Amino acid sequence: MNLSLIIPVVLATLLNAVANTVWKIYFQKSAFSYTSIASVLSLFNIYIISGILCYVGSMLLFFYMLSKFDLSVIIPLTALTYIFNMMAAYYVFNESFDIYKISGMFIIVFGIGILSMSKGV
Numbered sequence: 857m858n859l860s861l862i863i864p865v866v867l868a869t870l871l872n873a874v875a876n877t878v879w880k881i882y883f884q885k886s887a888f889s890y891t892s893i894a895s896v897l898s899l900f901n902i903y904i905i906s907g908i909l910c911y912v913g914s915m916l917l918f919f920y921m922l923s924k925f926d927l928s929v930i931i932p933l934t935a936l937t938y939i940f941n942m943m944a945a946y947y948v949f950n951e952s953f954d955i956y957k958i959s960g961m962f963i964i965v966f967g968i969g970i971l972s973m974s975k976g977v
Contacts, residue, residue, distance in 0.1 A: 861925055865933045868917035873940030875910035877948055878903045884949075932971050935964050 882903035889895045921930045942961055945951040 861921065861929075861933075864917045864921050865930075865936065868914045868921070869934055869936035870940055871910045871914035871917070872934075872937045873944055875907040875914065876941055877944040878907045878910070880944075880949065882907075929971065933968060935968060938964055 882901065886898060888899070918930075918934070939961060942953075942957065946953065
């Protein structure tokens, strides 16, 4: 697999997962509601802003990949986000895994492996 693709894919998917994780950390402390202005204004905090910055960085890397590589290769590789999110769910939030989650993660990793053998990568 091309190193000029591996690095942005891993960074983009990792940044996306970090964004999701910091948002989840915040919303575990304070549930969001659309019912008040105070709730909406509470979104201006370090968790939400850092998550937005990570997400923007992820999208910039995604835009770079779109300009250099086939869409049919990039989109499946971004499934690494699911793996990173599941790792955060387990290690940060102590979520449990059942056979379905583990099987799904295995299928994603297996699919990424198969895709990495493509000549278009």
